[in-house]
Amino acid sequence: MEDFYMNENIESKESREGRDDNEIMSTYIRCGKRTYFFDLKTSRRDEVYLTLTESKRRFNDNNGLFYEKHKVFILEQDLKKIHLELGKMIEFIETNPDLKNTIQTVHSENEEETKED
Numbered sequence: 001m002e003d004f005y006m007n008e009n010i011e012s013k014e015s016r017e018g019r020d021d022n023e024i025m026s027t028y029i030r031c032g033k034r035t036y037f038f039d040l041k042t043s044r045r046d047e048v049y050l051t052l053t054e055s056k057r058r059f060n061d062n063n064g065l066f067y068e069k070h071k072v073f074i075l076e077q078d079l080k081k082i083h084l085e086l087g088k089m090i091e092f093i094e095t096n097p098d099l100k101n102t103i104q105t106v107h108s109e110n111e112e113e114t115k116e117d
Contacts, residue, residue, distance in 0.1 A: 033057055048076040
């Protein structure tokens with residue numbers, strides 16, 4: 001299992017002078033070569049959303065360092081649904097020690113259901 005570091009110092013809007021006005025709070029987790037950023041923000045219409053950013057260190061052909069980033073924006077009204085489904089996935093992983101065989105079985109069952117439709 002990869003080593004990871006979780007930022008224990010979650011920053012609130014009040015403690016972050018000079019940053020975006022729309023940021024409410026921010027934290028991150030380091031997992032090997034990846035860092036995951038969790039940024040809670042407000043839109044121009046004062047709607048709350050979460051930005052989840054995966055950042056990976058990469059090197060180009062000239063050995064220059066750059067960061068490859070992928071972002072997911074989750075609206076406030078969807079957070080509980082995402083939390084519920086993520087919890088189901090984590091529980092599934094934790095309760096299936098032989099996960100590779102389980103994944104192949106689930107994949108095969110899904111293919112059979114698609115053929116029947």
